[in-house]
Amino acid sequence: MMDYIQFKTCRKCGTKTERSLDEETAAFVQTRQWSITCPNCNSKILNEGCNTPPLTYDLLKKWARNDSLQFIEQDEDIILADNNRLGLLLDIFDSDKTTEYKRGIIIQALCVLLYDNLASKEDNPESDRKIADRIVRELNERKNMVKLGKGQFIEPYIEKVVFPVIGFEIAWNI
Numbered sequence: 001m002m003d004y005i006q007f008k009t010c011r012k013c014g015t016k017t018e019r020s021l022d023e024e025t026a027a028f029v030q031t032r033q034w035s036i037t038c039p040n041c042n043s044k045i046l047n048e049g050c051n052t053p054p055l056t057y058d059l060l061k062k063w064a065r066n067d068s069l070q071f072i073e074q075d076e077d078i079i080l081a082d083n084n085r086l087g088l089l090l091d092i093f094d095s096d097k098t099t100e101y102k103r104g105i106i107i108q109a110l111c112v113l114l115y116d117n118l119a120s121k122e123d124n125p126e127s128d129r130k131i132a133d134r135i136v137r138e139l140n141e142r143k144n145m146v147k148l149g150k151g152q153f154i155e156p157y158i159e160k161v162v163f164p165v166i167g168f169e170i171a172w173n174i
């Protein structure tokens, strides 16, 4: 099933080229890579866009098992941090097929999510103290597995709020 459209627009002449991708190909930066030159003027300077699928359990599982797959190039933790996705993230964190590196990204995402849920209703109307309490509990239950790896980083403004609440500091495994 080809459901997702990827397109390139030439910056010189405006010619638009598109192709359709299946869900799995459209989901990851690495699988949707597409190198073409403009079919009209041969320019290599093209703007690119792609419709991407929602992050389903199946896509997250695939992502979690392979360090070279990314949903976006930077700040994956921010797109993963969603209250509706908390159970899913914990489930994937606990899977023994999930790599250490991807566990680190899930930890980053949980810290972002905790930060969001500790915010006042004024700052974040969707913040939910019960979810914040649950994240603290879940992190403490997994204390020994809570690590970050190379290239992983928790923003200082998040760390400042989140570390005192979870009651321990997140270790680096390098």
Ligand SMILES: [Zn+2]
Binding pocket: 010, 011, 012, 013, 014, 015, 038, 039, 040, 041, 042, 043
């Ligand atoms: Zn062109």
